Amino acid sequence: MRPLQTPSQTVGPFFKPALIRAGQESMATPKTRGERVTIDGRVLDGDSAAVSDAMIELWQANADGRYDHPDDSQEKLLDPDFHGFGRAATDEHGRFGFYTIKPGPVPGPGNLLQAPHINVCIFARGLLKRLVTRIYFPDEPLNITDAVLKTVAPERRSTLVARIDQPGILRFDILLQGENETVFFDV
Template sequence: MVQPLNYLKESPSQTAGPYVHIGCTPNFTGIHGVYETDLGSGPLCNDKTRGERITIRGRVIDGSGTPLRDALVEIWQADADGYYNSPSETRGKADPNFFGWGRCPADMATGEFVFETIKPGRVPFNDGRLMAPHVTLWIVARGINIGLHTRMYFSDEEAANAEDPVLNRIEHRVRVPTLIGKREGNTVTFDIYLQGENETVFFDI
């Protein structure tokens, strides 16, 4: 039976901070005893994880060009074979040694977030076309009413990026580079701009 549209009503939104760190990363804020370690902290992989190890580094930058020091960033991604560590993954078996999700508060001095992970494999779009390797990021901070979603693609995947069905839906092509992480060796740098000339593309999902 179909439920009426007003069965569950949307809760009013409010800014994420300053309590987001207390709730999501209590150890980071000096509140110990809630969790042994903060959920999502630490590397997304271990010594047995398949795939190429990479480090993702970046900052969340406001409209004045200043890095936010109270941002919290989460990432989701597929494993090296393109499978998600999720109960809804039906295409194949994900690498049991890859977590697929991480959470990192920005450094309170520099505003930098860091994830130790692997380069993801390609995942099919809903029509079957393969998307380029990417990670999905969710950003919250003081003053952001609703968490922001974006993606990071890889600068060393030019051919895959050119045929990616999501990147190809971006009307203003000059903004596509805001979704490309710059890879140098095993480090990928990806700064997220909230406003201004280099404003990152965010997705309504």
């Protein structure tokens, strides 16, 4: 007898009551080392309508380029005041925001340095699994040689680079599908 399989289901929309806690969007404290940055954005569907019940997770290295994770064995400093993880829900207009630091470069394939970036996971109603992307920083010299960014078609790379809204505030909108869809990685 063959076992029955559970059918696939979309994720959500249970994020706000079950997984979001106040303060998770503030990743940096007054003691955290590094350049402060606010990341504001919106999650939009294929019709450019706001996705009001999405959850965004960020995971990043500290200002020295080290992750607060046991598998990161680099001899770079750990920052006891920075853990590199944040979570936020979108509001009724699809908006989200994070307060963090600019991460340092981390080793990539062949131990070449990757450009400073923030890893992003998007969970939303209608998705069968999370979407994964990255936020790169504008005017970052290492963007030119970043091994992951180089795998993206040149005309699509702009969907991964935040825009400067004003000093210290970056804008990063996530388009789930359609023209100018954000590049997502199959991980």
